Amino acid sequence: MSMQAETFKSLVRGAAEQVIASAPELTSLDQAIGDGDHGTNMKRGCEAVLGKLDAISAQPLDEALKMIGKTLVMTVGGASGPLYGSFFLAAGEALSHDKHLPEDLADVFGSGVSAVSARGRSQAGEKTMLDVLVPVLETLKTAAGQPDLIARVRSTAAEAVERTAPMQATKGRASFLGARSVGHVDPGARSSCVLVQAVCASLEGKQ
Amino acid sequence: MSMQAETFKSLVRGAAEQVIASAPELTSLDQAIGDGDHGTNMKRGCEAVLGKLDAISAQPLDEALKMIGKTLVMTVGGASGPLYGSFFLAAGEALSHDKHLPEDLADVFGSGVSAVSARGRSQAGEKTMLDVLVPVLETLKTAAGQPDLIARVRSTAAEAVERTAPMQATKGRASFLGARSVGHVDPGARSSCVLVQAVCASLEGKQ
Amino acid sequence: MKKFINSVDSVLAESLDGFAAAHADLVALGAERKFVRRCELNPRKVALVSGGGSGHEPLHAGFVGYGMLDAACPGQVFTSPTPDQIVEAAQAVAGDAGVLFIVKNYAGDRMNFEMAAEIAEGRIATVVTDDDVAVENSTHSSGRRGVAGTLIVEKIVGAAAEKGLNLEGCVALGERVNTRTRSMGVALTSCTVPAAGTPTFSLGEDEMEMGVGIHGEPGRRRVKLERADAIADEIAAAIVQDLDARAGAEALLFVNGFGGTPTIELYLMYNAARRMLEKRGLRIARSLVGSFVTSLDMAGCSLTVSLLDSEATALWDHPVRTAALKW
Amino acid sequence: MKKFINSVDSVLAESLDGFAAAHADLVALGAERKFVRRCELNPRKVALVSGGGSGHEPLHAGFVGYGMLDAACPGQVFTSPTPDQIVEAAQAVAGDAGVLFIVKNYAGDRMNFEMAAEIAEGRIATVVTDDDVAVENSTHSSGRRGVAGTLIVEKIVGAAAEKGLNLEGCVALGERVNTRTRSMGVALTSCTVPAAGTPTFSLGEDEMEMGVGIHGEPGRRRVKLERADAIADEIAAAIVQDLDARAGAEALLFVNGFGGTPTIELYLMYNAARRMLEKRGLRIARSLVGSFVTSLDMAGCSLTVSLLDSEATALWDHPVRTAALKW
């Protein structure tokens, strides 16, 4: 494994803390087109991950990701729990089968995205977290190996989340609103963006 | 009977209409130290009396007063229904037994007041309608036959109702408030004042 | 005022019509909606008649049926029923064993039931409930209010009447249960009487009314909103002090919602109240949680504790088949 | 936010503890409060497991007991339970006849129950409820929400399971009942999620949210507050149009309060709804009125209509012994 346990640990901690810090924003986005719990859900999950962080980072990377996935599945609940959980479980699974970081980053991330899509029976364009995850995956593919990869991922995520505002939701709780879902940023897209940005920030700090 | 049916009818109509007009005030007084229904209760009773006014005024005066009493008992409910009902039933009863108007006015009114006191197990000084009815009865006695009787009754009632404000209630719903009942005019005292004043106004108009 | 109504004048009539239609298997409405009575009467038992102002639903009409009341007289909102209602209800359900009136201690209720007892024929007796410990200064001469504990008196005496207890026995039992029952409530918001159109009182965002009555009457005092445990502790202390129960005594704990407080909060309060009562030596042997003695749309709740003995427990457990209580 | 709570983090745990203590004769709480299950299990019947976000009390835990559910998994407020909760509940109550999951149609509920079904051992089948007709545009691909009609599915399938119906039969029956059941709700005020601390939405003094969801999700549209009859008429029309019932069809009418609306108003709405449905040719043969599928402290209500046949009627009438429904 090319990534050191300490680095991984601080990366996970940074990401979890970022999500916890943005919980009020996520909740208020969810109040607008959902049921007002996305921030609380993600905070609960991230706190659970932080609580197990020593055990998680003591594992090899593939197992560590699966442990994160399992922890999220068991603590987040709602729609985001199984989805983020499936993402990390699948990413960990990919690393257990011949994939390596950093060279296979796009593939590993892609496994996670596919798992979200399969679990949610959803795809980009439906005003969900996939509207951030899929564009980020595209950038990971097209800009792989480029020196500005991290910067491009950051701007991709930031732009993608804004593009969910004009969309009409066809999956998740916001879909029940029909046309009234238009004009609001999707909370799950926002939490995905927060996660991606936090990982980017950690990697940048390290560079 | 010295009072003509038409005069009696317009007197009752005037009194009932005055109470109906003051229903919002009675209710808001009752919201402060009771349960907020005194105006509605009195309005319902007075409307019922108005609805039967032809039949009531077709009776001899004693029967007419009893009919008013019965109507109030059957429609007002709450504490004020049995009390005002008993007042008119007893006043009518007094007229059926050797009392005559106008010469026995104080006696007839006194029968009504005694009935309220008996039904309510209450007396003046407990922050109830009796704190208007009893002083009015006193004035009817002491000023009987005087030319300014009506004016003195009016001012007695007006002053008496204000004197309920500093009292602490020991009967009725306001008694549950203990010291917190102090500082508010009693709603039943106010409705008694409205009734007395309305009768006075009718009699003045006639003079 | 945000309510499901058509007009403030017809709230009671329409709600009663709905109640009677929804529970036509259990109850029937008297002429002019003067009372609600059981469909199936038992002429050999003592007939229980209660009533009071409306706005406390399901009290009392929701407790009409096997094992509890025979009839209930709904007055206008927060206004005692009139004597004619009570007389007609008594006549409709009276059998050979006499009629028991169960009356909450309010001047209006007492006087209207008293007038009815004077008018109605046949043997009539009355039990007055006055379980509210909120009013500390008992020097005032009206005594205490009858509140949620009335449900317990109606349930236990109802079961005894069903089992054949005579009128004197029912009076004695009702008085005994009432004496062993205490309640106190707290409001987080006011109720709004439909005909009044505005809230009876107003509380700040961080205030509560401790010791509130079920008609929105002010209580002990207005205080800062507290944690559930602190609220439960204060009420439990007031109740236990007044009940003067021996340690280890068995009790029924009834957590009652006022109409605007949801079930999730009532069970949380039950959890708090139970701990506070156990801390003071009571053993909670029976429980009831729900909005049974309401105050229109008021957010708030009351705690009621009733000391049990084996007779009361057996009567509480006795089957009951009413719109609001069934077991 | 005015609620009876100690801390926003412990609302659910404390409320569940209270629920389990108050109903210890009927239910037991699983380890770490992962589920609520019946005290007395019958290993020969199909085991019914439901669950979902909390804040809808008494749904679902209040329906655990004889004749209805075997276990319920309470998620955090408005948050589906996690797969481990569901798996452990299924394992705790599964007998020889398999396990039926009854799941309201929300992405979160469906995915968590789906993951549980993938993990758990033994035969598992799932019925999804989606009775809410509020969302007019059915082109969106998530389908409809499962709301108060879920109670009816749980009651009827619960009775059938008790009588020995096998897993396939329970699935078919559940789907049939769901297909014949429609609901729609209206909010007069928002709910407040404890952890959020502020109302989910805000309505003007004269506004209501027509077609609201049970999590405070916006509905069809925000309109001026109307009279009860007009509200009942609009909802009845939406339901009847969607049900496509033949004239004279027998139906169950369920008027459900959202938590902040008192009983007096619910019966008034029942009265209005019944008239509006009869006007449209339905015959109301069974009724349920009360706050059973709530949305925390939201003021509002929903109407549910379920078409009955003799089988469904008999199963509805079958005895039930749970904390919230008993007959």
Ligand SMILES: Nc1ncnc2c1ncn2[C@@H]1O[C@H](COP(=O)(O)OP(=O)(O)O)[C@@H](O)[C@H]1O
């Ligand atoms: N089928 C789906 N596919 C992908 N993402 C989804 C799906 N359903 C919901 N989501 C995401 O989940 C987010 C909501 O998460 P959360 O509020 O935690 O759960 P819930 O909607 O159950 O309350 C949405 O904003 C959306 O991004």
Ligand SMILES: Nc1ncnc2c1ncn2[C@@H]1O[C@H](COP(=O)(O)OP(=O)(O)O)[C@@H](O)[C@H]1O
């Ligand atoms: N025992 C009593 N004796 C005399 N008057 C009383 C008594 N109890 C109540 N009242 C009068 O009745 C009034 C309240 O009437 P109302 O609001 O109609 O009835 P309720 O208190 O039952 O709601 C009080 O303001 C008081 O004047």
Ligand SMILES: [Mg+2]
């Ligand atoms: Mg959400």
Ligand SMILES: [Mg+2]
């Ligand atoms: Mg009053």
Ligand SMILES: [Mg+2]
């Ligand atoms: Mg009153």
Ligand SMILES: [Mg+2]
């Ligand atoms: Mg949710």
